Amino acid sequence: MITTTAPGKVYLFGEHAVVYNQPAMASAINKRIKIELEERSDKEILIHPNDLSFKEISFEYSEDGFKLKNKLKRSFPSLEYIKTAIDLIKREIRDNSGFEINITSELPPAGGLGSSAALTVSLIAALNKFYGLNFDKREIANKSYKIEKEVQGGASPCDTFTSAMGGITKVIPGETLTKKEKMDLPIVVGSTRQESSTSKLVKKVKKLKIENSEIIDPLIDDIGKITLKGEKALENRKLRKVGQLMDINQGILDALNVSNLKLSELIYSTRKVGAWGSKLTGAGGGGCMVALGDRKEEIKNAIKVRDGEVIADQITAKGVEVR
Numbered sequence: 001m002i003t004t005t006a007p008g009k010v011y012l013f014g015e016h017a018v019v020y021n022q023p024a025m026a027s028a029i030n031k032r033i034k035i036e037l038e039e040r041s042d043k044e045i046l047i048h049p050n051d052l053s054f055k056e057i058s059f060e061y062s063e064d065g066f067k068l069k070n071k072l073k074r075s076f077p078s079l080e081y082i083k084t085a086i087d088l089i090k091r092e093i094r095d096n097s098g099f100e101i102n103i104t105s106e107l108p109p110a111g112g113l114g115s116s117a118a119l120t121v122s123l124i125a126a127l128n129k130f131y132g133l134n135f136d137k138r139e140i141a142n143k144s145y146k147i148e149k150e151v152q153g154g155a156s157p158c159d160t161f162t163s164a165m166g167g168i169t170k171v172i173p174g175e176t177l178t179k180k181e182k183m184d185l186p187i188v189v190g191s192t193r194q195e196s197s198t199s200k201l202v203k204k205v206k207k208l209k210i211e212n213s214e215i216i217d218p219l220i221d222d223i224g225k226i227t228l229k230g231e232k233a234l235e236n237r238k239l240r241k242v243g244q245l246m247d248i249n250q251g252i253l254d255a256l257n258v259s260n261l262k263l264s265e266l267i268y269s270t271r272k273v274g275a276w277g278s279k280l281t282g283a284g285g286g287g288c289m290v291a292l293g294d295r296k297e298e299i300k301n302a303i304k305v306r307d308g309e310v311i312a313d314q315i316t317a318k319g320v321e322v323r
Contacts, residue, residue, distance in 0.1 A: 002129045005032040006122040006320040008106075008113035008312075009162040010189055010281040010290040012234075012242070013227040013249050014171075015112075016205050016256060018156045022224030023172045025231060026114075026162045029189060030314040031106040033118040037126040040098035047082060048102045060098075061090055077151070078109065081120050084147045089127045099130065108311065110195035112282020116151075117159035120144040125164075125320045137164045137319055141177075152199060166319030170231060183234060185242075186294045189312040190270070190303035192262040194286030201283040205256050219252050226252075243276025243292045250279035258284030265306045267291075273298040 007028040014024025040046070046058045057079070059066045066083055082101070090096070101123070107115040121144045128135045135143070141157070141164035148155040158171040168180040209216040226249050233241040250267060253259055259267075259280055266289050267278040275293035282288065288311060291299050300310045 002037045002126050002322070003034065004037075004122045004125040004129070004320060004322045005034045006118040006125065006163045007032045007166060007316055007318065008115060008118050009159060010113065010187065010288070011158075012168070012290075013230045013245065014158075014223060015280075015282060015284075016202070016253065016258065017220045017223035017227075018158060018171065018173060019154075019202060019205075020209075020220050021173045022220060023170060023227045023231075024156065024158050025168065025170050025227055025234075026158050027168045027185065027187075027315040028162050028166045028317075028319060029113065029187075029312040030316045031113070031312045033107060033115065033122050034104040035122045035126045036102040037130055038100045039130070040100055042098050043096050044098045045086065046098075046100045047079075048100070049078070050102065050104050061086065061096055063091075063094075077116065078119060080151045081116050081147060082123060084151055085120055085123045085127065085144075088143065088147060089124070089131065089133075093131055093133070095131065101126075108191055108195075108288070110197065110287065111191055111311075112196065112280065112284070112287035113189070113311065114159040114163055114282075117144060117148060117163045120147050121160055121163040121320050125322050129322050140164050140320060154202070162319075164320050167317045168234065168315065170227075180231075180234070183315075185239070185292060185315050186296060187313065187315060188270070188291045188293075188296055188299045188303065188310060189281070189288055190266045190291070190308040191288045191311050192260075192266065192286050193307075193309055194260075194262060196283055196285035196287045198283040201258050201285050205258060208256060216256070219255060223249060223252055239292065240276045246277030246279045246290075246292060247271070253280055253284060260285055262286065262308075263289055266303055266308045269302040269306050270299045273302045275299050
């Protein structure tokens, strides 16, 4: 049996602006998606989703595509990532062998923590090992980004790169993706328990930008400037400055109308108990927030008092792992 795991991520700076070629910074967190892959003697592909939103499913694969053995009443985004990943690899190597996939997730779906990227990265890593393809982590990230882009119709490489490489990463769209030196950050990630749609929120910002370009364009540029200042503050270990910049970033995200009341409650309650900075992470509209500060227990309690859920409390230098 092949076992792979890949971490989720939080955005420290830059979500939404990264869509418009501004830099972004993210960090892998200590919650992961695990895939166990085992060969079958037939051509059937059997998926045990466990913590995902659909039930066990089986299908056979040929060059004509997937033939489902049990029908689904509706489509499931997580299943689309799985099918697209399998299709991409099998078309490259022209193989119809069967296998069984068992999936376990510590990440809430549609929560702004890169669950789809972690799922895709972990699966590509498992298929890479299964077929002996010898992809390195960067190639796993690139293929996973291609899959996310195909399923979503558009995506940032930040999520898949961070999940594959681990640690704190910086992305400048169309230019470079770099992993920063190992840094420890005292963070707490809280969930609103509300799912959100990345594609809908990206379209919402796009519409706002088109209708108010003279106002919104400078705000998008300002997020890029915040990211670069945040990078310098991180390198110099000026964590209170990092927190201050996170708060400013959140103010602009509020102006872009991608936050909501529940997110604001968690953000302001964590600031009140001493967080150096708090902001939403991901697309917004629900999902999760991240707080930076050394008073972790107080921050966690503030999230719980507001009926939020504490998801993670550490970043991780470990990216995708295979055993």
